[in-house]
Amino acid sequence: MTILEGRNLRKTYRLSKRSTVAALKGVDIDIENGEMVAIMGPSGSGKSTLMHILGMLHAPDPNHGPAPELRLGGEDVAALSDTARTRIRARRMGFVFQDFNLVPTLTAIENVALACDYAGVKGKAARAAALEALGLVGLADRAGHKPSELSGGEQQRVAIARALVNKPEIILADEPTGNLDSERSAEVLALLRQFNREHGQTVVLVTHDAEVGAACDRIVRMRDGRIRDDGRRPAEPVMAPQLTPVPA
Amino acid sequence: MRLVRDLGRRKLRSTLTITGIAIGIMALVVFGSMANKMNALIGGGSKYYQGKIVVSVGSMYTGGVQPMALSDVEKIQKVAGVAVATPSVSMMLSTTGGASMGVPDMITGSIPNGDKGLETFKIDIAQGRELNDGDANSKVTVLGSDLARELNASVGGTVTLRDQKFTVVGIWAPTLTAPDKSAYVPLAAAQDLLVGSLPPLMQSKVTASEIVTEVTVYPVAGVSPETLKTRLEALLGKDYTIMTGKDFDAMLGSFSAIFTMVLTGIALLSLLVGGLSTINTMAMSVAERTREIGIKRAIGASRWRIRREIVVESAAIGLIAGLIGLAIGAAMTFLFNDLGRPSGNVLFDLTLGTAVTAIVFSTVLGAIAGFVPAWHASGMDPVSALRYE
Numbered sequence: 001m002t003i004l005e006g007r008n009l010r011k012t013y014r015l016s017k018r019s020t021v022a023a024l025k026g027v028d029i030d031i032e033n034g035e036m037v038a039i040m041g042p043s044g045s046g047k048s049t050l051m052h053i054l055g056m057l058h059a060p061d062p063n064h065g066p067a068p069e070l071r072l073g074g075e076d077v078a079a080l081s082d083t084a085r086t087r088i089r090a091r092r093m094g095f096v097f098q099d100f101n102l103v104p105t106l107t108a109i110e111n112v113a114l115a116c117d118y119a120g121v122k123g124k125a126a127r128a129a130a131l132e133a134l135g136l137v138g139l140a141d142r143a144g145h146k147p148s149e150l151s152g153g154e155q156q157r158v159a160i161a162r163a164l165v166n167k168p169e170i171i172l173a174d175e176p177t178g179n180l181d182s183e184r185s186a187e188v189l190a191l192l193r194q195f196n197r198e199h200g201q202t203v204v205l206v207t208h209d210a211e212v213g214a215a216c217d218r219i220v221r222m223r224d225g226r227i228r229d230d231g232r233r234p235a236e237p238v239m240a241p242q243l244t245p246v247p248a
Numbered sequence: 249m250r251l252v253r254d255l256g257r258r259k260l261r262s263t264l265t266i267t268g269i270a271i272g273i274m275a276l277v278v279f280g281s282m283a284n285k286m287n288a289l290i291g292g293g294s295k296y297y298q299g300k301i302v303v304s305v306g307s308m309y310t311g312g313v314q315p316m317a318l319s320d321v322e323k324i325q326k327v328a329g330v331a332v333a334t335p336s337v338s339m340m341l342s343t344t345g346g347a348s349m350g351v352p353d354m355i356t357g358s359i360p361n362g363d364k365g366l367e368t369f370k371i372d373i374a375q376g377r378e379l380n381d382g383d384a385n386s387k388v389t390v391l392g393s394d395l396a397r398e399l400n401a402s403v404g405g406t407v408t409l410r411d412q413k414f415t416v417v418g419i420w421a422p423t424l425t426a427p428d429k430s431a432y433v434p435l436a437a438a439q440d441l442l443v444g445s446l447p448p449l450m451q452s453k454v455t456a457s458e459i460v461t462e463v464t465v466y467p468v469a470g471v472s473p474e475t476l477k478t479r480l481e482a483l484l485g486k487d488y489t490i491m492t493g494k495d496f497d498a499m500l501g502s503f504s505a506i507f508t509m510v511l512t513g514i515a516l517l518s519l520l521v522g523g524l525s526t527i528n529t530m531a532m533s534v535a536e537r538t539r540e541i542g543i544k545r546a547i548g549a550s551r552w553r554i555r556r557e558i559v560v561e562s563a564a565i566g567l568i569a570g571l572i573g574l575a576i577g578a579a580m581t582f583l584f585n586d587l588g589r590p591s592g593n594v595l596f597d598l599t600l601g602t603a604v605t606a607i608v609f610s611t612v613l614g615a616i617a618g619f620v621p622a623w624h625a626s627g628m629d630p631v632s633a634l635r636y637e
């Protein structure tokens with residue numbers, strides 16, 4: 001089953017009155033349920049922009065071309081209101097960013113519980129879920145630490161705990177290992193891989209690291225605002241009906 | 249808890265904002281308490297003057313009360329519609345007439361039970377007894393509560409009023425109005441005191457028992473004080489001041505209005521200063537937390553959540569400032585009252601209403617000041633906010 005289905009996704013940023021940047025120039029993409037997909041490509045090729053659209057942080061541009069389509073689990077989400085998109089982000093998606101993006105004043109467990117809170121789970125239940133998620137990333141003993149008291153790798157694991165505490169259908173990670181050394185990088189990747197395998201969570205991650213890409217099920221390659229290669233095995237060539245001579 | 253931590257993060261700025269609002273609230277509390285006291289005094293006076301007419305020559309309130317003759321009382325008594333006209337003598341306790349804040353200490357003399365039961369403004373006795381018919385020619389006094397404290401008097405002791413000694417037979421319960429600062433004596437004693445204070449040349453020309461300073465007139469039931477006033481004016485002419493309850497209200501109502509205006513002015517000023525300062529603090533705090541707001545929005549915080557967070561924080565600043573302002577203001581009013589009490593100058597009356605108003609006012613002010621930054625924050629694009637450095 002296709003969980004995320006995008007057609008004609010475009011995004012143009014307006015820099016000033018006259019100049020615009022076409023970051024995404026018409027992208028068609030399918031993400032299958034339970035897949036772990038890497039998006040790779042040169043800097044500025046539109047990877048993050050695509051992630052923001054898939055993650056409902058931005059809506060695709062509706063004008064200057066064929067109408068964009070975006071379906072989440074079959075449901076049309078291309079033109080939802082901000083409130084509806086926020087709700088989907090809170091309950092059905094988990095985000096991991098390159099620079100961790102934890103709230104600096106909150107402890108690890110509070111950061112994770114915040115995501116529960118936004119998804120409608122509060123108080124004791126939220127704390128319990130947060131602690132469990134921290135346990136899954138191996139940081140139960142750091143629950144009371146502030147981000148500034150944690151290493152980069154630990155911060156990113158807290159962010160992963162936050163991304164999966166609500167058991168979302170999809171985890172979107174924009175260069176999750178970009179700021180980590182290769183050892184921490186491998187840890188984080190292993191965690192994502194584990195949740196993908198054990199809990200069937202769909203993972204879409206952007207990376208510049210070929211090793212990370214290689215660990216995924218599929219690599220989508222982008223260049224200049226378009227998908228150059230969606231990493232699916234080329235479709236089986238359609239067999240022409242063979243006219244084998246009937247043995248006499 | 250989290251809120252307090254967030255406030256603590258920007259200590260200096262929050263402190264300045266809180267100080268600004270606290271000063272405004274403190275002023276509100278102090279002046280509000282003063283207005284309370286003032287209004288209680290005016291209210292008491294207003295109640296005292298209801299349903300009666302007070303006739304004098306010159307006015308107590310413009311200074312220079314001149315004596316009138318006892319024969320005037322008989323003239324007034326004969327007017328149609330007058331139930332009782334009873335004479336009294338009032339003077340300031342101090343012979344030098346030095347100005348003091350608020351209501352001056354007074355000596356009032358009248359005939360015990362001269363009102364024939366028509367007086368509606370009754371004051372409870374706290375200790376001792378009221379003056380009665382038997383006191384007519386004695387040097388006895390009933391003291392108001394503030395004056396009793398000021399003179400350090402107790403029932404059975406003696407006090408010196410002007411230069412004569414009086415035995416204290418009773419002390420009134422506090423009324424929070426003018427009688428608290430009065431000494432009540434029999435008419436003859438007051439007449440004696442008044443004449444004693446006249447210049448020697450005049451003393452020989454007057455008979456003490458013939459002079460009064462005021463006549464209190466009670467109308468017959470069904471006759472309005474205003475009707476009676478017209479008749480008395482016709483009889484007595486322009487030199488006499490004839491005051492009804494309505495006249496008193498008209499005179500002091502404007503006083504009260506000025507006070508209310510001053511108070512409102514202070515409130516508006518503190519609203520402006522405190523409000524702008526809070527908007528500034530919150531706007532800067534929002535700018536500082538742009539990234540954090542981006543994170544929260546990205547992981548699913550609704551716009552309303554972000555707004556609520558900021559408005560609540562801003563209201564908390566207002567509440568804290570209000571509590572501090574109230575505490576300082578209350579301490580000041582208590583201190584001033586304590587300092588003033590020995591001289592009978594209790595100028596402040598901090599009521600629960602004033603305290604609650606101050607707190608609610610500053611909290612609401614804080615919340616309102618948070619609206620602008622809150623709307624700004626919630627309108628930011630989460631992705632741009634995340635990129636913000």
Ligand SMILES: Nc1ncnc2c1ncn2[C@@H]1O[C@H](COP(=O)(O)OP(=O)(O)OP(=O)(O)O)[C@@H](O)[C@H]1O
Pocket residue numbers: 013014015021022023041042043044045046047048049050632
């Ligand atoms: N908010 C924005 N305003 C203007 N231009 C933008 C904005 N965001 C992205 N762009 C531009 O759009 C293009 C695609 O950006 P995007 O961030 O998607 O690239 P990327 O593939 O993620 O690059 P990187 O690997 O460096 O993260 C770039 O040219 C970028 O400068």
Ligand SMILES: [Mg+2]
Pocket residue numbers: 047048049174
């Ligand atoms: Mg990027």
